[in-house]
Amino acid sequence: MAPHTRQFRNGSTAVAVDGMPSFAFAFDIDGVLLRSSAPLPGASTALEYLHNNSIPFILLTNGGGKHESTRVAELSKKLGVPLTEENFVQSHTPFKQLVEGSETVESLKDKTILVTGGDGEKCRKVAEMYGFTNVVTPTDIMMAYPSIWPFSLAVDFTAVQGHRPLPTNVDHMNPSKSLKIDAIFVFNDPRDWALDLQIILDLLLSKGGVLGTVSEKNGDPSLPNNGWQQDGQPKLFFSNPDxxxxxxxxxxxxxxxxxxxxxxxxxxxxxxxxxxxxTVIGKPYPETYKYAERVLNKHRAQMLGGNGEVKKKVSRLERVFMVGDNPESDIRGANEFESPHGTEWTSVLVKTGVYHDGRHPKYAPKVIVNDVLEAVKWALREEGWNGVVD
Incomplete structure (x- = not known):
């Protein structure tokens, strides 16, 4: 199917004659494209239309727990539309940046990090695929140090079959040689909240991240925050706030x-x-939207810029339609994000997920529609797109 051209909208400049769109889409997944693992009505039709008409889009989700390559393969099969890692951002994708470090966090590539959340070993393996080399899980700690959680016998031990030996023994009597955790990452929804909460709390109270120790600075009123988290404790990262x-x-x-x-x-x-x-990332936080816009611009340039020796200049991205089901994350994030490139983010709320029809959402979208297909049709009309979505 040949690309359609855009018409003028309120006197604004139309896209190039070759049909290159100056807009794009960002879709949440759960409650927008899928419910549990089943595609929602209209989802495949909407994405197929955008794909066939070279209209760029990314999937921007607070979900996670698997590597991006695994997730896009599963989603491509379920939705019937080819997807790649280049147009997919999940909650913990920005953690990749911390392997080499950032302006505020030193490189964690060879540091010992605690990763929690997700099923079994999946999040550990994702972290290792990102480039982290020393990854420990709460299960590793519990299996090596059972007394850390008095109800460890109640744990489903079918979930601990993938545990690994700790890189260093836990020895609070000899802290210089005991296990030291440099950062804590909640990659995905934790499964054993009790165990994970206990270990994270222990580390936040520790001296320098050494498990089993307690900082003397805790509760000191002469220090900032009364001494809490003022003694080299590991930094704590959450991948989403949903x-x-x-x-x-x-x-x-x-x-x-x-x-x-x-x-x-x-x-x-x-x-x-x-x-x-x-540190909390994921929608609605601006760092996640900034990261997503960077990914979208790169994907758009690759998609619309031509292949081989023939290259086309890609026009500026003017507008992104954020289609989501959660007013607290999808809609709030799009409404509050100030693009460093001046791109307008327009929020579209669907009724197929968290939001229930009839309620007044705390964060009001530009429009409320029934489902993702209706969302795409509305956005195309907004852009004066001369085409029909079946």
Whole structure:
């Protein structure tokens, strides 16, 4: 199918005569394209139309737990549209940047990091595929040091078959030779909240990230934050803040945001109200939208710029339609994001996921529609796109 051309909209400049669109889409997945593992009505049709008409899009999800290559292969099969890692961003994808470090975090490539969340060994393997070389899980710690959690016998040991020996023994009597954790990553929704909360709390109270120690600075009123997290404790990273997400259940279920809220509550009780210093990415945080826009621009340039020796100049991306089901993440993030390139992000809320029709969303979208196919049709009309989506 040949690309369609854009018409003028309110006197604005149309796209090039070859039909190169100056707009693109970002789609959430759960509750927009899929519910549990099944495609939602209209999802395949919407993506197929965009693909056939060379209209760029990315999938921008707070989900995760698998490597991007695995996820796009699964989604391509389910949705019937070819996807690649180049147009896919999940919650923990930006963690890749911390392998080599950032402006505020030194390189963690060869540091010992604790990774929690997801099924079995999957998140550890994702972290290793990103380039982290020393990855420990709560299960590794529990199996080597069972007394760390008094209810360890209640754990489903079918989930611990992939545990590995710790790189260093846990020996709180000899801290200089004991296991030291340099950073904590919640990659995906934790499965054993109790064990994970206990180990993370231990590390946040430790001296220098050495498991089994307690910092003498904790509670010192002469120090910032009354001494809490002021003694080289590992930095704490969450991959998304979603309190709820859409599953096959008829009501939204607790997500990683629920785990984070639990940790905050325990921290508050333990410290008497000290600030819990942490970094949270994922929607609605601007760093995730900034990362996503960078990925989208790169994908768009590769997609529209031509192949081989023939290259076309790709016009500026003017507008991105963010299609989501969660007002607290998808809609809020798009509404509040200020693009460094001046690109306009327009929020579109669908009724097929977390949002329930009839309620007034806390963060109001530009428009509320029934499903993703209707969202695409509305956006194309907004852009004056001269084509029909069947």
């Amino acid at each position: 309190l709820f997400w859409a599953t096959s259940h008829h009501m939204p279920r607790l997500g990683q945001g629920g785990f984070q809220a639990s940790l905050r509550g325990i921290w508050d009780e333990t410290t008497g109200g000290a600030v819990l210093e942490r």
